[in-house]
């Protein structure tokens with residue numbers, strides 16, 4: 001099909017190659033990652049890098065683009081999250097080639113498993129956008145399979161500022177390596193309904209995984225000013241919650257230790273964080289959870305979050 005694939009070598013080249021990319025998934029997040037603003041800031045912050053960009057060309061035209069995203073301090077990207085299928089009749093095959101090349105290059109660089117995150121609208125199962133069908137077909141042809149499907153929730157001030165109740169006592173933490181935080185986080189892994197956690201625990205030691213994930217969490221839900229470990233009225237550990245201050249912010253993690261589940265503490269932890277974020281000026285708080293994690297989805301809804309979109313995570317075999 002006379003296709004050539006380019007992997008740029010400087011941020012300026014990468015920006016030039018990605019400029020004007022179009023997402024067809026029709027959701028806030030899918031549209032955001034192709035904007036000039038987002039791309040310029042992300043390349044400057046090393047959350048995007050030239051070697052994490054692949055563009056397909058034919059007869060002087062750009063016919064497909066893919067890019068990954070990660071933390072400034074990490075060698076490897078977390079996810080591939082920018083996809084442009086283009087308009088050529090063989091766009092599924094072009095996307096397959098781009099994804100195969102991305103996997104080959106990232107593996108050659110030492111990344112074991114590549115993850116794709118697609119952000120379709122909430123109703124994608126009943127009414128999939130054509131681009132989603134094409135992206136899923138390309139991903140499968142390139143050797144990816146679905147790990148998990150997720151829901152993305154959004155709180156805005158018009159939902160009202162929630163109250164956390166008075167059953168829990170919230171203690172600040174000193175940093176991502178605070179021993180009380182790390183211990184609480186590790187303990188919430190047990191019986192977790194979260195697919196990424198379950199998969200990581202098959203090959204990883206829980207304490208190590210907890211330390212690594214808390215360090216990573218600093219990049220999307222840090223600093224730790226609002227992170228809290230929570231205790232019940234008897235002083236027993238109940239769980240933890242993380243999130244960042246600002247105008248557009250994230251619920252980082254909500255976790256309840258196994259022996260304290262079923263008391264509605266997830267709602268209280270999330271309510272505490274959302275109230276704190278509202279007090280810090282949040283105009284939008286975003287949180288995500290797996291479709292299978294019904295208790296967490298219920299907690300989001302109880303606190304006034306509404307579903308904004310969905311997420312489909314695929315991993316290379």
Ligand SMILES: CC(C)(COP(=O)(O)OP(=O)(O)OC[C@H]1O[C@@H](n2cnc3c(N)ncnc32)[C@H](O)[C@@H]1OP(=O)(O)O)[C@@H](O)C(=O)NCCC(=O)NCCS
Nearest residue numbers: 188191192194254255256261262263264265266289295296
């Ligand atoms: C998701 C989580 C925070 C829910 O906490 P919680 O405070 O127990 O939630 P609720 O009290 O609202 O529980 C509602 C129901 O779900 C059940 N439930 C909660 N967590 C469960 C789990 N991991 N597995 C099976 N059932 C669970 C409760 O027993 C309760 O059932 P009941 O109504 O019959 O008593 C908790 O399970 C947890 O920490 N999981 C691991 C971490 C995680 O997945 N965090 C969210 C990441 S986005």
